[in-house]
Amino acid sequence: MKKYTSSSVFVALTFLALQVTHVFASACTLNGEVIPCDQMPVWPFYIMIGFFVLMMILSIFWVWMIVDVLKHEDEKEKMLWILVVLLAQIFGAVIYYFVRKRHRDKRRITSSQEGVDEHKDN
Numbered sequence: 345m346k347k348y349t350s351s352s353v354f355v356a357l358t359f360l361a362l363q364v365t366h367v368f369a370s371a372c373t374l375n376g377e378v379i380p381c382d383q384m385p386v387w388p389f390y391i392m393i394g395f396f397v398l399m400m401i402l403s404i405f406w407v408w409m410i411v412d413v414l415k416h417e418d419e420k421e422k423m424l425w426i427l428v429v430l431l432a433q434i435f436g437a438v439i440y441y442f443v444r445k446r447h448r449d450k451r452r453i454t455s456s457q458e459g460v461d462e463h464k465d466n
Contacts, residue, residue: 357393358386402434409437412445 372381406429413425425444429436 354393354397358389405441406434406437409440409445413440416448417444 371378372384373379374384409429410426413422413429417425425440429440432439
């Protein structure tokens, strides 16, 4: 199966968006004036594609934080964090990331470094 990079997908989607507007709009209007379709600005399509990519990244981050809550939190706090992440959506996921996950990851790194230091001393 052939793998595509994100830049090639972006270029393909941009090309498709430009072709679709060119085919379906035989007479393009801009501010009430009829102009040739090749003079239409393309920046709205870039904004639309950029917004779509941003929403996909944020959605993946949100799901990742929900899975992290389910895997790593104890039973007492799991329900609280699930409610925070679900009800506050992306803001809840960001809060969870900075309050719990990042702190837990730092603690894990520190404890693993201490284990390595103790091993070196022996």
